[in-house]
Amino acid sequence: MGAQTDVLHLSRDEIEKIQLEGIKKTVVDCYENVPFYKKSFDDAGFNPYAVETLDDLKAAPFVTKQDLRDNYPYGMLARPLSEVKEIHMSSGTTGIATVGAYTEHDLQFWGDCFARGIRYAGGTADDVFHVCYGYGLFTGGLGAHYGGLSAGCTVIPMSSGSTERQLRVMRDMGSTIIACTPSYAMHLADVAIEKGMNPAQDFKLRAGILGAEPFSDNFRAELERKLGIKALDVYGLTELMGPGVAIECLEQKGLHIAEDHFYCEIIDPATGETLPDGEWGELVITTLDREASPVVRYRTRDITRILPGTCACGVTHRRIDRLHGRTDDMLVLRGVNVFPSQVEDVMETFPEVSSWYQIELTTKNSLDNVTLKVEINPDFDFDNIGAIEKLQAAIQKRLKEQLLIKINVRIVEPKSIARSEGKAKRVIDLRKGIYND
Ligand SMILES: [Zn+2]
Numbered sequence: 001m002g003a004q005t006d007v008l009h010l011s012r013d014e015i016e017k018i019q020l021e022g023i024k025k026t027v028v029d030c031y032e033n034v035p036f037y038k039k040s041f042d043d044a045g046f047n048p049y050a051v052e053t054l055d056d057l058k059a060a061p062f063v064t065k066q067d068l069r070d071n072y073p074y075g076m077l078a079r080p081l082s083e084v085k086e087i088h089m090s091s092g093t094t095g096i097a098t099v100g101a102y103t104e105h106d107l108q109f110w111g112d113c114f115a116r117g118i119r120y121a122g123g124t125a126d127d128v129f130h131v132c133y134g135y136g137l138f139t140g141g142l143g144a145h146y147g148g149l150s151a152g153c154t155v156i157p158m159s160s161g162s163t164e165r166q167l168r169v170m171r172d173m174g175s176t177i178i179a180c181t182p183s184y185a186m187h188l189a190d191v192a193i194e195k196g197m198n199p200a201q202d203f204k205l206r207a208g209i210l211g212a213e214p215f216s217d218n219f220r221a222e223l224e225r226k227l228g229i230k231a232l233d234v235y236g237l238t239e240l241m242g243p244g245v246a247i248e249c250l251e252q253k254g255l256h257i258a259e260d261h262f263y264c265e266i267i268d269p270a271t272g273e274t275l276p277d278g279e280w281g282e283l284v285i286t287t288l289d290r291e292a293s294p295v296v297r298y299r300t301r302d303i304t305r306i307l308p309g310t311c312a313c314g315v316t317h318r319r320i321d322r323l324h325g326r327t328d329d330m331l332v333l334r335g336v337n338v339f340p341s342q343v344e345d346v347m348e349t350f351p352e353v354s355s356w357y358q359i360e361l362t363t364k365n366s367l368d369n370v371t372l373k374v375e376i377n378p379d380f381d382f383d384n385i386g387a388i389e390k391l392q393a394a395i396q397k398r399l400k401e402q403l404l405i406k407i408n409v410r411i412v413e414p415k416s417i418a419r420s421e422g423k424a425k426r427v428i429d430l431r432k433g434i435y436n437d
Pocket residue numbers: 249250251256311312313314315
């Protein structure tokens with residue numbers, strides 16, 4: 001615990017020193033041991049031996065998920081298989097899987113990083129840590145497992161599924177901290193309530209370390225109430241390590257990056273330029289001491305921002321904000337990057353409208369014209385034209401304040417936006433020259 005505590009309270013200078021050393025080592029390691037990096041560095045004119053400041057890393061080319069896929073299965077390994085102790089893979093639902101390999105050292109710091117989340121939640125050797133992420137090639141189960149061991153907890157390796165059995169074990173064993181996806185945590189809570197239990201009282205749960213999918217603040221509040229826990233968000237992906245790259249503390253104001261193992265940048269996904277702290281963009285990560293599968297400037301396609309300032313919990317590692325969707329969802333409107341999730345955030349502040357909406361893009365006088373259609377909540381009077389117009393104007397004003405662009409708001413009747421397979425199509429792009437030449 002002592003050494004761990006110290007790592008979490010290093011000064012900015014100390015952290016940056018570790019990061020610079022890590023970057024220097026990683027870029028040379030990649031260049032000398034992974035043919036892909038040799039070629040991509042040479043093509044970009046990036047000299048890995050000339051890195052002297054953190055800023056010098058900006059000259060290195062990005063790595064994408066496609067690059068990792070193209071080098072499936074072992075092309076990105078920087079160590080011989082004899083040193084690799086474990087392999088994980090992404091699900092590969094949209095194509096070939098990406099592979100993450102771990103040496104003994106890599107596994108050790110993975111556990112160490114995840115264990116930070118358990119410590120942020122106040123976890124100690126007295127805690128019963130209940131893992132219901134799936135075990136297997138997916139990084140969730142074993143990542144959390146190693147974290148539980150590293151934090152000294154009693155680990156219950158439940159894996160996913162068998163909900164009733166999960167609940168029984170959770171109650172009988174007195175599980176105190178749970179690790180799973182937020183949607184599964186909600187499912188556990190709902191099934192427990194259905195069975196006549198009151199999980200907030202009947203269980204000893206007090207914290208959840210939840211990840212692998214985004215969840216809204218409203219969803220979190222409901223989950224915390226139902227289970228009687230503090231729900232902490234955990235970020236990670238197979239290409240980098242798995243869960244534990246960044247984890248929320250009890251302040252719940254952003255996720256502390258494990259900055260002694262990962263160097264984060266935020267870039268404008270359209271131009272690739274690095275953005276200053278506080279601005280939303282795509283998260284790009286370089287590993288600092290990953291041996292088997294190092295990555296240099298990996299484009300995560302996840303949208304977040306680096307939160308300026310320090311955290312009240314005292315941990316000195318910088319924080320990223322909770323994820324705000326994927327770059328695949330990004331719209332460029334009148335030169336401004338906009339994510340549908342930002343629009344959702346604004347609408348969440350108006351109880352009169354539902355979460356069913358559609359953004360329609362057209363071209364007017366050669367400029368992007370944006371219309372947001374949003375359904376009124378059924379219990380709000382749609383026939384009160386005066387009130388509707390006032391509400392439209394209020395939403396429009398707040399969107400302009402938040403997103404800095406003009407969006408025409410049209411409130412429509414409940415169920416008037418077309419659903420396909422239970423989901424609404426969020427964006428309809430009718431602009432000339434974008435998809436409709
Ligand atoms: Zn904190």
